[in-house]
Amino acid sequence: MTSEDLHAISADWLKSLENASSTGDVKSFVSHFLSDGWFRDLLCFSWDFRTLSGSEKICGFLSEMVDGRSRLEYSGLCDFKLDDHTANAPSPFKLPGSQGIEGVQGAFTFSITNPAALGRAFFRLTQDNDGNWKALTLFTNMQDLVGYEESSTDRHGLYEGRQITWEEEIEAKFRAIEADPTVLIVGGGQAGLTCAARLGRLGIRALVIEKNTRVGDSWRQRYPNLTMHTPAYQSSMLYNPYPTNFPKYIPKGKIANFLDSYAVNQELCIWLSSIVASTPVYDSSSARWTVGVQRGDRKVILNPKHLVLATGYGQPRIPTWNGMHDFRGALYHSDFHTDAEQFRGERVVVVGACNAGGDICQDFIAHGAAEVTIVQRSATCVVSSSAAEETNYKLPFSDNNPIEELDFRNNSLPLSFLLQLKKSGGTQHVKMFDKELHEGLRKAGFNLTWESSPGSGEVGLEGFIYSRFASGTMLDIGCGKLIIEGKVKVKQGQDISHLDKDGITFKDGSKLSADVIVLATGNEPIMKGTRALLGDKITEQLPPEVWGLDSEGELNQTYRPSGHQGLWFAIGPFETSRFFSKHLGLQILARELGIA
Incomplete structure (x- = not known):
């Protein structure tokens, strides 16, 4: 036509x-x-x-x-x-x-x-x-x-006839936010920063509290060889794209430093080394929270109207097996992996065969571990980065177009319909790009699946992302090749019996000797951390899950009403917060205007 x-x-x-x-x-x-x-x-x-x-x-x-x-x-x-x-x-x-x-x-x-x-x-x-x-x-x-449109330009400029400098104006703005924040955002990672920037453009006072001593530490402190698994344009920050000389897959240190600069460039009011110190209390008559915040060595009481939890993934999920205290080598969760070099020449076992497990296996190989074995406890959805880029992240138009146009089109497709398309042949199409990779993995004893739950149909990577927060997936950037070449050995280990001083024993009687055991076993559900933060009374009023799809195919509690007045969740990858931060801002603005 x-x-x-x-x-x-x-x-x-x-x-x-x-x-x-x-x-x-x-x-x-x-x-x-x-x-x-x-x-x-x-x-x-x-x-x-x-x-x-x-x-x-x-x-x-x-x-x-x-x-x-x-x-x-x-x-x-x-x-x-x-x-x-x-x-x-x-x-x-x-x-x-x-x-x-x-x-x-x-x-x-x-x-x-x-x-x-x-x-x-x-x-x-x-x-x-x-x-x-x-x-x-x-x-x-x-x-x-109408009448409250998002500001598209920086109000600062020439100072002819003005009485205060930019620095003085920012200081005054921060003082006003700190004295009476409309929104308190807990967590200064990419989601928290994006929401704060969006709310600022809508004229809403937002204060961010971040437990770390520096913006970007949530990335900076992760394992050394971590890079973005999606292309830079897909993971760009709201209002502030990455420099054109950044690599396509950005290392974690560059991400961390960029987030630090982003907070400055977007003029975000952030308290570092700050945590929620006591269980927040909501007063329905005043429609305000009482939140005690430990800021360094002093406690501050805040009364925001809205509390946004942008705390990212849950706490490390650490299994408990008999004998863990008997193991005489190094035993730690993948969240705490920092230095593979110290284990050069040693035998390493990584329990967990998804993104973190794959990356950490690569790190040990690169630093001369004597032997690396990955323990796969359940089948993994493996998609190579090249296949994902070709089928999931390929721009449908020139990259000269704003990323907002891509976000708009991508979010126009109902998620349940997208998963139907995946089941009816979309996943098969993606698998064709990785035929050689998948055949090699199977020969090496690595089990594959594209069903997020048994019998649910081959929903592929998207299904795992939306239903399981990507748990069970490996967006492969090189570990697959190491497995196929035998440099990373595979052990099927659904049933670990116990640990002893020398390694792991499985229920079938087989053993793996190790000097180092890394538990790449994922993270706890977000609601577990929410309960610890908000207490039972509030948590019981909420749906049982954050993220995952509801009966209509929308994400549970994410950037939408949570089930409790004045409480919001802001989580997910860069593209999710980039798009849905606007909807969060509109809902909060409408409530402040009394029209919601």
Whole structure:
């Protein structure tokens, strides 16, 4: 199809959709979808994230009554304008999977009546059995609240006629934040920093507390050979892309230093060496928290309206086996791996065959360990970095386009629908790129899977990321080759019996002698740390999981209502916080304005 054809198909469908929206005709609006179409809405029709599948559910959602009117009529979406001037202008698409679904995709902008807001949508149209163009997917996304739009420029500049310097202005801003923060963010990693930067652009006072002595230490203190496993553009920071001379896969030290500079450049108010010192208490009458913060050697009481937990992964998960205290070598969790060189010439066993385990095996090989064995306790989803880049991270348009355009398109696809596509052939497509790698791993005795749970279908890397926070995966950057070449040996060890002074004994009677044992056994669920921080009373009011998919396919508690007033969770990889920090900011802003 020509660009004119693509535009005409999109414009005709959009004009008819707008007419249904402006008249509040739910039945007509839903008729613009395929009968098995998908609708994902972020904050346009409710103050939450919703995904509906099929005409009946979409109709039910839009027909729900709000102030005596249907959601469709109440929200009052209008002023639809086809987006012809960005990378998401109308274009052809073909989705991965055995069905070979193809059609026309594109974006449009719109206005929302209640609340007064601006939105943007992304559609994918295919033809039904009668040849009519219908929505396979429609994504509606709130962009800004009218009158409170996100600031896009730095207010600092020439000082002609001004009475204070930039330094004085920043100092005054920080004093105001510290005296009365609207939002307290616990955790100064990439998610916490991104949220603070976003909230600042929305005019919301946000204070970050970070337990470490320096911004970036959450990366700086991890194992030495850690690098980003995704390309730099995919993991760029909000408002502040990496320098063009950064490597494609950025080492952890450069990430740490960049985060440090990011906090300065984005003028973020951060208390270092600071922790929550006592269980926070929420007062529903004043809608404020009381939080005791230990800042260095003094305790400060804060009363924010909102508490954002951006504490990252849970604490190290350390199994307990008999005899652990008897082992006479070095025994530690992978989170505390810092120096493989000290174990040069020694026998190493790494328990756990996922990302950390693979990276640490590489580190020991590089530093001359006499023998390295990886203990695989369950099958692993292995995708090479090259296959992931080709199938997951390949830019659909020129890299001259803002990363926000990629984020917008990527998040337009409902997660449950994405996993369906993976099951129906998308995962098979990715596996083709790694055929040789997978064959070699199997021959070496390394077990593979693409099911995040037995019988759930081959959801691949994305399924593990969304359902298990990537637990059970190895985004391979070289360990696979070492396993195939026999430099890293594989031991299947689902059942470890005990440890003794010389190593590990398994329930089948087999043994592994070792001088060093590293437990690459993952991290505890986030809710376990949440309970320790907030106590039982608040935690019992929350859903049982942070992250993972709910019944509609949206991430549990993540950048959306948590189940407790004034409490939010901000976690996930760079791209998640880059995109959803806006939604967190909009929800907090709406509550401050009294319109949510």
